Amino acid sequence: MHPSEDSMLQPSGRRVVVDAGDLTALFEALRGQGYTVVGPTVRDGAIVVAELASARELPFGWGVEADAGRYRLRQRPDTAAFGHSAGPQSWKSVLHPARARLWSADRATGSVEAGEAAEPPRYALLGVRPCDVRAVGILDQVLAGGRQADPVYRGRRDGAFIIAVECTEPGATCFCASMSCGPGVESGFDLAMTELADADGHRFVVRVGTPAGAVVLADVPSRAADDATVRRASTAVEEAADHMGRAMPTQGLPRLLADSRESPHWDDVASRCLTCGNCTMVCPTCFCTTTEDVTDLTGDHAERWRVWDSCYSLDFSYLHGGSVRTSGQSRYRQWITHKLGTWHEQFGSSGCVGCGRCIAWCPVGIDITQEVSALADLLDAATAHDDENGGGERR
Amino acid sequence: MTGQETATATSALAEPSAAVPCFYRVASRQEDTGDTVTLELTEPDGPVPAFAPVPAFAPGQFAMLTAFGVGEVPISVSGLGDSGGGRARRLQHTLRAVGAVTRALCAVQPGGLIGVRGPFGVGWDVASAAGRDLVIVAGGIGLAPLRPVVLAALADRSRYRRIVLLVGARTPADLLYGGEFDRWRRDGVEVAVTVDQADSGWNGEVGLVTALIKPAGLAPGDSVAFICGPDIMMRVTADALAALGIPPSQIRVSLERNMRCGAAWCGHCQLGPLLVCRDGPVVGYDRAAALMRVREL
Amino acid sequence: MTDTVAARLAAHSFFAALTDDQRAALAEDGAAVTFTPGQRLFDEGGIADCFWLIEDGGIALDLRVPGRGDQIIETLGAGTVLGWSWLHPPYRWHFGAVARVATNAIEFEAPSVRRRCDADPAFGYAALRLFTPIITERLQATRLRLLDLYATAAQVRQREVQQADT
Numbered sequence: 138m139h140p141s142e143d144s145m146l147q148p149s150g151r152r153v154v155v156d157a158g159d160l161t162a163l164f165e166a167l168r169g170q171g172y173t174v175v176g177p178t179v180r181d182g183a184i185v186v187a188e189l190a191s192a193r194e195l196p197f198g199w200g201v202e203a204d205a206g207r208y209r210l211r212q213r214p215d216t217a218a219f220g221h222s223a224g225p226q227s228w229k230s231v232l233h234p235a236r237a238r239l240w241s242a243d244r245a246t247g248s249v250e251a252g253e254a255a256e257p258p259r260y261a262l263l264g265v266r267p268c269d270v271r272a273v274g275i276l277d278q279v280l281a282g283g284r285q286a287d288p289v290y291r292g293r294r295d296g297a298f299i300i301a302v303e304c305t306e307p308g309a310t311c312f313c314a315s316m317s318c319g320p321g322v323e324s325g326f327d328l329a330m331t332e333l334a335d336a337d338g339h340r341f342v343v344r345v346g347t348p349a350g351a352v353v354l355a356d357v358p359s360r361a362a363d364d365a366t367v368r369r370a371s372t373a374v375e376e377a378a379d380h381m382g383r384a385m386p387t388q389g390l391p392r393l394l395a396d397s398r399e400s401p402h403w404d405d406v407a408s409r410c411l412t413c414g415n416c417t418m419v420c421p422t423c424f425c426t427t428t429e430d431v432t433d434l435t436g437d438h439a440e441r442w443r444v445w446d447s448c449y450s451l452d453f454s455y456l457h458g459g460s461v462r463t464s465g466q467s468r469y470r471q472w473i474t475h476k477l478g479t480w481h482e483q484f485g486s487s488g489c490v491g492c493g494r495c496i497a498w499c500p501v502g503i504d505i506t507q508e509v510s511a512l513a514d515l516l517d518a519a520t521a522h523d524d525e526n527g528g529g530e531r532r
Numbered sequence: 533m534t535g536q537e538t539a540t541a542t543s544a545l546a547e548p549s550a551a552v553p554c555f556y557r558v559a560s561r562q563e564d565t566g567d568t569v570t571l572e573l574t575e576p577d578g579p580v581p582a583f584a585p586v587p588a589f590a591p592g593q594f595a596m597l598t599a600f601g602v603g604e605v606p607i608s609v610s611g612l613g614d615s616g617g618g619r620a621r622r623l624q625h626t627l628r629a630v631g632a633v634t635r636a637l638c639a640v641q642p643g644g645l646i647g648v649r650g651p652f653g654v655g656w657d658v659a660s661a662a663g664r665d666l667v668i669v670a671g672g673i674g675l676a677p678l679r680p681v682v683l684a685a686l687a688d689r690s691r692y693r694r695i696v697l698l699v700g701a702r703t704p705a706d707l708l709y710g711g712e713f714d715r716w717r718r719d720g721v722e723v724a725v726t727v728d729q730a731d732s733g734w735n736g737e738v739g740l741v742t743a744l745i746k747p748a749g750l751a752p753g754d755s756v757a758f759i760c761g762p763d764i765m766m767r768v769t770a771d772a773l774a775a776l777g778i779p780p781s782q783i784r785v786s787l788e789r790n791m792r793c794g795a796a797w798c799g800h801c802q803l804g805p806l807l808v809c810r811d812g813p814v815v816g817y818d819r820a821a822a823l824m825r826v827r828e829l
Numbered sequence: 830m831t832d833t834v835a836a837r838l839a840a841h842s843f844f845a846a847l848t849d850d851q852r853a854a855l856a857e858d859g860a861a862v863t864f865t866p867g868q869r870l871f872d873e874g875g876i877a878d879c880f881w882l883i884e885d886g887g888i889a890l891d892l893r894v895p896g897r898g899d900q901i902i903e904t905l906g907a908g909t910v911l912g913w914s915w916l917h918p919p920y921r922w923h924f925g926a927v928a929r930v931a932t933n934a935i936e937f938e939a940p941s942v943r944r945r946c947d948a949d950p951a952f953g954y955a956a957l958r959l960f961t962p963i964i965t966e967r968l969q970a971t972r973l974r975l976l977d978l979y980a981t982a983a984q985v986r987q988r989e990v991q992q993a994d995t
Binding site: 567628630671672673700701702706726728729730732734735736737738739740742743744746747761762764765768 | 929
């Protein structure tokens, strides 16, 4: 079938069905196009993001029990491969790697080489949840939407192929519906799949998002999707929106956080927060990095490496012999205010996609949705008190 | 290693990357005070393949300077340099040795290499003060990023009314560019200097730099202020000028925060909603005042 | 003579909070004076029986420190008021003062102003309210200088080490 001849495979919103057994063909089609496939797999008691050699490595039949400060794998009653959430890694591990060489320079020969040691491979990201699709869009804005694009991100992002997988079974820590980026997805993908694993078989309803997606799908066995199957898939996604584990009140968050700078609540969080930075590591939009310059023994060859950093680390805000943010209160305040508040002013959207990873992976189970509620309640109480006492100056 | 060392950017990428430094040569090195050095950087001599000078810097902008093999720090330009063809052919930076990288940069001798990335940041925008009085208040090393304001205004003297420069330093030995003050006075700058602590040879003013404001007899409605120095000095000075009647939006401060990239990718330089490398370092006091007051922001 | 002094007082924003009558009364205790460069106004420990409005020029406050000579504490310029030791007993100067350059000032006779304050509480309160802002401003400036903000972290650490050793 030639893609241009088959209108079903154009980005038109028409759907086809691919059997789970034909995921192997998808892998071959992707590799045929020169992609390295990256997707979920079980490792070390969790579902992580890794390079996959074959479809067999997908986590068929694995789900998770996730809650505040809790993540366990569990056996699913079905063979679904994408029925899990809140894993400890996100796609930023691929697009915005934890370690990357920015340049190397040689004083003796007088040359400076830019970029990573080798051309990065072109990655096919298989199994990107809608929250993570939005997260990639957010990283696009942060790292490639400014005056200068981050070269490492741009190099990997430009070559990336995205296969989104919609959610039909949100996790206990999920709140993508509140953040308006799930459980369904409309754009930002080359292919989008909705997984159905029920009495009628294990299959995927697939939509094409781009011509590149159509090219790959052309080499995968598929059949036209009948109306009933399409309805079943879309209903599952719609109903998922009503079963979110949590909800985030998004109205007026930037204002709430700006007004809460002197809230007594930060002391409360600080009594719990370990400033371990787990939340920043698992968050799909946290992007902070730092650089390390290294040399060889001669001192004539130098390299600059960029590595992940976290606003929780004590010297993140180092200035003039000390750090600006030394207390736990100030560092937690910085993270949540940035993620939900100042991100809007800096990058034009919220920084949060409601994936719930930070809630699951916080060792003490701090819940970002609850912290926002607490701040809102305190501010309401303070405002009411001020009104009673003839008005006060709200800083 | 013999002869002149060179380092050039032969970029593997299609376009020059903002992440890769261009290695300039140190043309001259002057020790200003015990721990401060002014370096003049120029393009390397001879046809060095693929060396491309970075774009020209405006007053108030900063470069990320690399000490080879040690690291990188943000340093504002302290002079106008040479911006032929819109490129930075010559750059001037005043550095204070406070850490490993700045110590290494201060130690580079003429002929040595320093990596330059930039220009980054929002500058002082001196031209926008045309027709008004410039009130320039410098505390300590803060005079370095402000020197280009003085030089830019003098280069186009008739465009501005009064140019008032108020300088505060710790001791007379810590005064920067003291040798230029008389020439600036001759060229039309009103220069007043004070120190926190006098020594036996000092015949000038002693006291906080804000004490120089009232005697200057400013016209608040027609002034634009440019302030640079330690955070508290900037706040106290800005408050004093605002109390005189200069609108906070006409008072510009130069903020400083930890920077690892200069290009709004690394997230380090945030002050509330501001990314100091992108939305600053020069910010109007109407925006900065509330942020500067919050503890540990 | 007092009319001229009253007019000169009116020209300075420092006295703006006084009523015209109060300013006229104060002017009666004032007289124009001139100091030549290097002329000493008073010594530390001397009787504080006047205060000055500096109109132009400059005064240096100093302290005699054995082994270090005369240390300049602070300089005062045009539009500032010099001297507040006259406000409270024992009416003695805490520092010395010397003219750095040719200086014109209005000199006020302190005992007379004090008598006026005692006789007319409203005047006394208004006069005190003129001076307390300068005192707080100078105190704040001095505190900030004590913080040694221009110092680098290394200099601050060095000073702390030296202090620990002494």
